[in-house]
Amino acid sequence: MLNYENQYSKEGKLMYLSVPGSTSNSPVDCRTSSLKIFIAALENALTAELLRNLSFGCVNSVSSGCHTDMDFQLFQQSGRFICQELATMPQTAAASFLTLRQAGQDCEQRLLQLTGGVNTQKGLLFLVLFLWQAWVSNTSWAALSEHISNFAQDLQKDYVQMPYSRSSLSHRAGLADIRHLPLTGFRPLLNTVKLYLQSDWSDLQLTLYLIATTDDTTTFKRGGLEKLRYVQQTAGQILLLTAEEQIKAAEDLNNYYLSNNLSSGGVADLFSLTKCLAELKDQWL
Ligand SMILES: CC(C)(COP(=O)(O)OP(=O)(O)OC[C@H]1O[C@@H](n2cnc3c(N)ncnc32)[C@H](O[C@H]2O[C@H](COP(=O)(O)OP(=O)(O)OP(=O)(O)O)[C@@H](O)[C@H]2O)[C@@H]1O)[C@@H](O)C(=O)NCCC(=O)NCCS
Numbered sequence: 107m108l109n110y111e112n113q114y115s116k117e118g119k120l121m122y123l124s125v126p127g128s129t130s131n132s133p134v135d136c137r138t139s140s141l142k143i144f145i146a147a148l149e150n151a152l153t154a155e156l157l158r159n160l161s162f163g164c165v166n167s168v169s170s171g172c173h174t175d176m177d178f179q180l181f182q183q184s185g186r187f188i189c190q191e192l193a194t195m196p197q198t199a200a201a202s203f204l205t206l207r208q209a210g211q212d213c214e215q216r217l218l219q220l221t222g223g224v225n226t227q228k229g230l231l232f233l234v235l236f237l238w239q240a241w242v243s244n245t246s247w248a249a250l251s252e253h254i255s256n257f258a259q260d261l262q263k264d265y266v267q268m269p270y271s272r273s274s275l276s277h278r279a280g281l282a283d284i285r286h287l288p289l290t291g292f293r294p295l296l297n298t299v300k301l302y303l304q305s306d307w308s309d310l311q312l313t314l315y316l317i318a319t320t321d322d323t324t325t326f327k328r329g330g331l332e333k334l335r336y337v338q339q340t341a342g343q344i345l346l347l348t349a350e351e352q353i354k355a356a357e358d359l360n361n362y363y364l365s366n367n368l369s370s371g372g373v374a375d376l377f378s379l380t381k382c383l384a385e386l387k388d389q390w391l
């Protein structure tokens with residue numbers, strides 16, 4: 107077992123691991139070795155998301171949900187691709203919002219090339235890059251929310267300059283879209299992680315909680331505001347039932363998604379990120 111000598115910054119943060127007797131004179135950067143921890147947690151979470159029994163219009167191991175253009179294998183490829191991109195992302199991308207956005211847009215284009223133009227997980231990629239940036243910049247868990255909120259403030263400009271697009275429709279409908287998360291320092295997601303760690307929620311209960319509390323623009327785009335509000339209210343009511351009653355009611359809601367051609371893609375991403383952060387929390391600086 108190698109005996110590591112840690113090296114700390116002036117603020118006392120663990121910055122490097124130096125390997126005694128190593129041939130190279132440059133210390134092993136703990137950010138590189140620890141990035142493997144980050145990526146392993148993301149891989150585990152993405153696998154769990156695809157293995158959900160009820161996926162509410164999303165792709166899983168036994169169904170393509172309401173997606174004729176995507177399947178389980180494509181999502182496996184998409185997830186592996188995103189993990190590989192994070193593993194090789196240059197640290198310079200973490201320097202500012204603009205460098206991160208450029209890196210994210212380049213990565214999003216490579217992802218779309220991989221999928222033949224099908225949007226599998228561009229939302230997940232967007233969100234996980236903020237967490238990647240915080241991780242590689244050695245932001246502590248306690249400082250995470252304020253750090254991301256400050257870092258992402260330029261996102262506000264998206265709403266001003268937004269061309270007439272789906273995002274503008276959801277924004278005009280008053281929805282808290284995907285940009286709301288980094289702008290609020292991932293506060294809703296971190297609250298979900300805290301609740302998840304305190305409870306013994308099943309994957310179904312976590313999914314239902316996320317449906318109830320998320321303005322999923324993929325659901326809104328396909329079904330409009332009335333159906334979005336219906337699934338949110340129904341999921342919240344299901345969580346109040348006994349565990350046995352929940353199963354039947356959840357299957358009915360899952361069938362509602364399928365019969366109305368609805369997808370919960372945003373919820374699926376938040377499911378993955380909740381699981382990922384729950385695994386990382388105790389190892390986060
Ligand atoms: C910032 C962007 C990613 C914004 O993209 P866009 O302008 O398209 O914004 P939206 O359409 O509003 O949302 C994009 C995706 O975000 C997910 N999502 C939706 N609601 C929420 C929410 N409330 N909280 C969190 N995340 C949310 C969702 O992504 C997932 O679903 C997609 C797959 O489902 P599907 O139904 O197939 O989606 P579509 O293909 O759109 O529908 P069909 O055509 O099939 O009918 C998939 O993306 C999942 O991830 C929304 O789709 C982007 O503009 C951007 O800037 N990206 C590059 C920059 C970057 O990455 N920067 C890094 C940091 S600065």
Ligand SMILES: Nc1ncnc2[nH]cnc12
Pocket residue numbers: 155156161163164165166171173181226227230369370371372374375
């Ligand atoms: N499993 C899935 N199916 C459809 N859209 C998704 N977005 C993220 N995960 C997804």
